[in-house]
Amino acid sequence: MSKRTSFLIFFLLFSSVVFYSCKKNKAGSGSKTSSYNDTGSHNVGSACMNCHNPGGENRYWWTVAGTVFKPDSASLNPNSTIYLFSGSGGTGNLILTLPVDGKSNFYTSNSFRFGTGLYPEVKSSSGEVRSMQSSTTNGNCNSCHNSTNRIIVN
Ligand code: HEC
Numbered sequence: 001m002s003k004r005t006s007f008l009i010f011f012l013l014f015s016s017v018v019f020y021s022c023k024k025n026k027a028g029s030g031s032k033t034s035s036y037n038d039t040g041s042h043n044v045g046s047a048c049m050n051c052h053n054p055g056g057e058n059r060y061w062w063t064v065a066g067t068v069f070k071p072d073s074a075s076l077n078p079n080s081t082i083y084l085f086s087g088s089g090g091t092g093n094l095i096l097t098l099p100v101d102g103k104s105n106f107y108t109s110n111s112f113r114f115g116t117g118l119y120p121e122v123k124s125s126s127g128e129v130r131s132m133q134s135s136t137t138n139g140n141c142n143s144c145h146n147s148t149n150r151i152i153v154n
């Protein structure tokens, strides 16, 4: 075998390995939605889509994501539920229902349109409901709901 041929064989093998591993972790290729009691998420309270953003390198690109706290803004609030309505205070059409997981995070990679804006609502596992008075077109909920303005419910 000539030097040239063995280099070619090596090159082909090498590039197929690179191609395979890129394909496996392709950015945005992961599809996932939060579910009650699941503990596979992380980084509670952070602005999830600063990493999980369309166009970013992460495997999962969320369209809606965030974290729910208790009224003390520090205790977590697992297994609550997030709703997005077309009207304020739970009126109009219910556009999205998103279970909050066992770590108190909610997220989905499902394609989703906010249109001119939707009104978020949260219901705790014990049934209390709180609504956001204004509408939003931004699914990166924790970008506003940071440590000084958590999504809270009792
Ligand atoms: C600092 C960057 C960063 C932030 C902020 C971040 N994540 Fe992640 N997350 C990652 C990385 C990296 C992975 C690994 C995914 C991959 O394979 O590309 C990941 C994976 C995940 C997974 C998948 C676990 C699995 O493999 O099943 C979930 C669910 C998740 N993140 C949820 C969230 C939620 C919800 C938030 C916000 C509360 C969040 N992440 C904030 C970087 C981040």
Ligand code: HEC
Binding pocket: 064, 065, 066, 082, 120, 121, 122, 130, 131, 132, 133, 134, 136, 138, 139, 140, 141, 142, 143, 144, 145, 149, 150, 151, 152, 153
């Ligand atoms: C532009 C900043 C901003 C974004 C983005 C945002 N919120 Fe809010 N949210 C607020 C503010 C300010 C309040 C308190 C005043 C009000 O209700 O309008 C609030 C209140 C709420 C409340 C009422 C309970 C509470 O904590 O006071 C819920 C529930 C809520 N937001 C959920 C969400 C969800 C879910 C998302 C993401 C889909 C989201 N918010 C995105 C700013 C934001």
